[in-house]
Amino acid sequence: MASVGLPGLMRREARMCQQEPPCNVREYRFLGEGEEEEEGGSQLQPELVVLIPEVLDPQYGMYVWPCAVVLAQYIWFHRRLVCGKNVLELGAGVSLPGIVAAKCGAKMTLSDNAEFPQCLDNCRRSCQMNNLASVSVTGITWGHISPSLLALSLVDIIVASDVFFEPEDFEDILSTVHYLMRKNRHAQFWTTYQVRSADWSIEGLLYKWEMECICVPLQSFEANKEQLVGSFLPGTHTVEMMVITPKKVIL
Numbered sequence: 001m002a003s004v005g006l007p008g009l010m011r012r013e014a015r016m017c018q019q020e021p022p023c024n025v026r027e028y029r030f031l032g033e034g035e036e037e038e039e040g041g042s043q044l045q046p047e048l049v050v051l052i053p054e055v056l057d058p059q060y061g062m063y064v065w066p067c068a069v070v071l072a073q074y075i076w077f078h079r080r081l082v083c084g085k086n087v088l089e090l091g092a093g094v095s096l097p098g099i100v101a102a103k104c105g106a107k108m109t110l111s112d113n114a115e116f117p118q119c120l121d122n123c124r125r126s127c128q129m130n131n132l133a134s135v136s137v138t139g140i141t142w143g144h145i146s147p148s149l150l151a152l153s154l155v156d157i158i159v160a161s162d163v164f165f166e167p168e169d170f171e172d173i174l175s176t177v178h179y180l181m182r183k184n185r186h187a188q189f190w191t192t193y194q195v196r197s198a199d200w201s202i203e204g205l206l207y208k209w210e211m212e213c214i215c216v217p218l219q220s221f222e223a224n225k226e227q228l229v230g231s232f233l234p235g236t237h238t239v240e241m242m243v244i245t246p247k248k249v250i251l
């Protein structure tokens with residue numbers, strides 16, 4: 001069983017927002033060049049500040065998890081890749097990665113469990129706080145081929161931070177990703193995973209669902225630090241970044 005804690009409490013004081021439910025608003029500041037500029041390529045925005053309201057509630061999806069900061073940094077570092085793309089965040093909670101992608105020009109859809117309306121409210125609150133009126137928010141429960149999943153337009157990049165925390169859900173997550181990759185064979189799944197047990201693995205499921213995975217070294221996108229983007233996360237947690245793609249057919 002994954003541990004549930006309030007990592008936000010260990011971080012620097014945040015502003016309270018005058019909303020219901022009561023929230024702490026935290027600032028995340030992204031700086032730096034990012035991936036190497038292509039010759040003649042357009043200028044990348046040099047800085048981004050996003051505000052994320054976190055609910056004072058110890059449940060999943062109410063505050064930013066260590067994995068979210070790492071995935072958000074990956075998106076920021078590769079912001080050229082998300083600009084103009086259809087990006088879907090699964091299990092978004094307070095949606096730091098999705099908000100960063102939207103601010104970098106992605107056509108963004110945020111999703112969380114259709115049965116957790118409070119998490120969908122968190123997604124909406126994060127959009128409002130960052131003036132992102134065009135971002136869609138929808139209920140997508142992993143493993144369910146629901147009307148909301150069927151209604152999505154082709155997704156280019158699926159992002160998800162800290163969704164592999166209950167082994168019984170791993171196959172549901174990958175079956176949802178597989179469905180989206182069947183619609184777009186060029187889709188990629190960018191996900192961060194917090195190492196909680198050496199016994200957990202998705203390797204067999206990737207084989208079953210015909211996907212392959214590369215683990216991206218954190219230093220390659222400047223995320224090999226205990227403090228990132230002005231936050232005390234990821235701290236000492238071990239976080240891995242994976243890029244999952246449909247398995248290439250070798251003829």
Ligand SMILES: C[S@@+](CC[C@H](N)C(=O)[O-])C[C@H]1O[C@@H](n2cnc3c(N)ncnc32)[C@H](O)[C@@H]1O
Pocket residue numbers: 060061062063064065066067068090091092093094095096112113114116119140141142160161162163165169
């Ligand atoms: C550990 S939290 C991570 C939240 C956020 N991605 C982050 O990293 O800060 C897991 C998220 O998955 C969502 N979730 C849990 N079970 C789900 C399911 N069956 N389908 C869709 N989302 C689910 C939770 O509501 C929660 O937002």
